[in-house]
Amino acid sequence: MTKKSTIGTRITRRTAIKALGAGTILASSAALPRFGGYAQAQSSEPIKIGFQVHRTGIGAAYGRWYDRTTDAATKRINDMGGINGRMVEIIAEDDGTDPKRGAEVVEKFATQHGCDIAFGTLFSHVVFGSAPRAGELKLPYFVVSEGHHVASGKLNRYTLQPGITDVKSQVQAMAPFVSDNLGKKVTMIFPDFAFGHDHRDFFSEAIERQGGEVVAKIAIPPTETSFTKYFPNIPRNTDVVYHVMVGPAVLTFVKELGEFFGPNSPEIFGFIDSLEAVDINSPGLEFLEGTYFWEGMPRYAQPDQTSHDKAYRTAVGVDDNGASTSDANDVSTYAHMFGCWETLNIVKKGMEAADYKGPDDRAQLIEAVEAMTDIPLSDDHPQGAKLFNGKTHQAFGHQYISKVEDGRLVLTHTTSIEDTFYEDEVDYTTQPF
Numbered sequence: 001m002t003k004k005s006t007i008g009t010r011i012t013r014r015t016a017i018k019a020l021g022a023g024t025i026l027a028s029s030a031a032l033p034r035f036g037g038y039a040q041a042q043s044s045e046p047i048k049i050g051f052q053v054h055r056t057g058i059g060a061a062y063g064r065w066y067d068r069t070t071d072a073a074t075k076r077i078n079d080m081g082g083i084n085g086r087m088v089e090i091i092a093e094d095d096g097t098d099p100k101r102g103a104e105v106v107e108k109f110a111t112q113h114g115c116d117i118a119f120g121t122l123f124s125h126v127v128f129g130s131a132p133r134a135g136e137l138k139l140p141y142f143v144v145s146e147g148h149h150v151a152s153g154k155l156n157r158y159t160l161q162p163g164i165t166d167v168k169s170q171v172q173a174m175a176p177f178v179s180d181n182l183g184k185k186v187t188m189i190f191p192d193f194a195f196g197h198d199h200r201d202f203f204s205e206a207i208e209r210q211g212g213e214v215v216a217k218i219a220i221p222p223t224e225t226s227f228t229k230y231f232p233n234i235p236r237n238t239d240v241v242y243h244v245m246v247g248p249a250v251l252t253f254v255k256e257l258g259e260f261f262g263p264n265s266p267e268i269f270g271f272i273d274s275l276e277a278v279d280i281n282s283p284g285l286e287f288l289e290g291t292y293f294w295e296g297m298p299r300y301a302q303p304d305q306t307s308h309d310k311a312y313r314t315a316v317g318v319d320d321n322g323a324s325t326s327d328a329n330d331v332s333t334y335a336h337m338f339g340c341w342e343t344l345n346i347v348k349k350g351m352e353a354a355d356y357k358g359p360d361d362r363a364q365l366i367e368a369v370e371a372m373t374d375i376p377l378s379d380d381h382p383q384g385a386k387l388f389n390g391k392t393h394q395a396f397g398h399q400y401i402s403k404v405e406d407g408r409l410v411l412t413h414t415t416s417i418e419d420t421f422y423e424d425e426v427d428y429t430t431q432p433f
Contacts, residue, residue, distance in 0.1 A: 046089040050109030050118040057097025058247040061277035065333040069340040072316045099129020110137040124194040131155040144339035151394035153426025160393040163343030167198040169420035173399045175206035182267040183239025184212035192219035222247045231260040244271035258287035276333040295400045296335035297383045308382035338383045345380040363433040391427040
């Protein structure tokens with residue numbers, strides 16, 4: 001039997017929101033350990049967070065930076081005293097960006113490592129493969145994925161996405177800009193798996209609401225390495241090519257797109273996924289000058305950079321161009337990796353609101369997070385303010401559109417949070433633990 005929750009007598013929405021106050025970054029030039037040790041002579045065991053990381057497979061570029069961001073966030077939390085006076089220990093397991101292996105990793109966290117929660121999964125097909133097992137094991141599963149799978153109601157109460165927005169909200173906010181500024185007839189190029197299907201379905205709906213239409217939908221396997229053969233399927237009446245691609249061959253994809261069109265291309269609107277971990281000034285990408293990209297968080301430091309973004313860059317070791325401070329050729333996945341930082345800070349606040357002591361308090365932890373709403377811009381949340389919907393387990397936040405100017409991504413438009421709202425499709429709070 002699952003322990004009956006007593007959250008109603010201990011945690012209110014007010015106490016959960018109060019826990020969302022801003023913190024102060026404690027920057028350090030020291031190495032970022034997986035576990036900060038008992039620096040303050042803690043007498044209790046650490047809180048163990050199972051980190052499901054894509055170290056190999058098509059998500060490896062993201063996994064490398066999710067890893068670094070998670071280390072930096074954990075170090076900061078431990079330097080500030082941990083969670084409820086306990087240090088945080090990250091136990092990382094490579095899932096190979098594979099759904100079957102992902103489920104095995106989740107089980108390993110619960111049955112072998114004794115983790116309090118699991119965290120960090122990005123690729124949507126891995127989330128779909130892993131979340132059911134997390135629910136069966138009653139292991140809180142905090143994903144950093146962007147897929148609409150959580151808010152769609154297809155998963156379970158143990159799966160939450162509080163630190164990053166989802167594709168449905170992103171494309172809904174982008175569609176008016178595309179329609180008003182670039183054109184009405186859109187050809188979509190997207191990866192042929194759940195994440196890409198979210199783009200296909202939800203952008204098609206969103207652009208139609210703006211009086212536009214998708215004239216072609218070109219699905220490409222995420223493991224593809226050569227793309228030119230797909231481009232003749234782009235109709236001649238296309239006003240805008242909308243592209244979002246992932247995997248190890250994204251640079252090849254963008255180069256071949258430019259080679260195909262030459263100087264006579266339609267307008268181009270891309271999701272930065274097509275260039276994550278890629279230097280925008282790489283040879284062959286000159287055609288991107290003047291094109292637009294969605295960014296989850298602007299890669300380049302902007303003239304109005306907040307103190308929160310500056311402090312976050314310092315902590316994770318990223319310079320003003322979005323590359324590693326130790327290697328300018330090592331470009332980050334800046335538009336996505338903030339989700340690890342922000343999710344761990346949500347976990348911290350949830351555990352503090354729930355007075356979390358161990359696995360018996362997992363239901364209280366989930367209810368504490370469900371009670372959160374307003375998430376202010378802060379050092380804990382440097383990407384921007386958000387609103388969390390406890391019923392759908394999904395965060396909503398600002399979206400950013402940048403234009404390539406002189407080889408840099410220059411922020412052109414910031415949406416409101418309200419632009420990203422859509423009707424609830426599930427109420428997880430009605431589901432039993």
